[in-house]
Amino acid sequence: MSASQELVILAANGDIGSLVDGVAPDWGPFAALGATARTVVQAIMAGVIVSLLGRAALGAFHIKVGEGQHDTAQVSKGKKEVGGSLIGAFAVGSLGTIFTIVYGLGI
Numbered sequence: 001m002s003a004s005q006e007l008v009i010l011a012a013n014g015d016i017g018s019l020v021d022g023v024a025p026d027w028g029p030f031a032a033l034g035a036t037a038r039t040v041v042q043a044i045m046a047g048v049i050v051s052l053l054g055r056a057a058l059g060a061f062h063i064k065v066g067e068g069q070h071d072t073a074q075v076s077k078g079k080k081e082v083g084g085s086l087i088g089a090f091a092v093g094s095l096g097t098i099f100t101i102v103y104g105l106g107i
Contacts, residue, residue: 045092045093045095048088048092049089049092049093052085052086052088052089052092053085053089055081055085056081056082056085056086056089058081059077059078059079059080059081059082059083059085060078060082061078062074062075062077062078062081063075063078063079063082064078065078066078
């Protein structure tokens with residue numbers, strides 16, 4: 001099953017919780033936070049991921065325009081934007097796991 005089909009199924013079921021559980025840390029060091037603080041952390045992480053994915057889309061646009069104009073500098077800029085944005089989105093998405101591992105090693 002492709003990712004788009006899974007998203008459609010999740011949207012049809014109205015169960016967004018399983019989709020954003022990685023962005024909503026509630027274990028390890030985050031368990032000690034209050035509900036309001038946890039919501040703020042979740043909102044910040046979700047906002048950063050959305051902005052990074054938007055930047056990746058902008059980078060893809062730069063690649064497309066650069067290829068159309070045969071501008072290698074713009075294509076290179078777009079590749080760097082896409083790569084950096086996707087790496088950043090992955091890092092932010094896995095921050096909960098990284099913090100839990102570091103917290104577990106510290107105990």
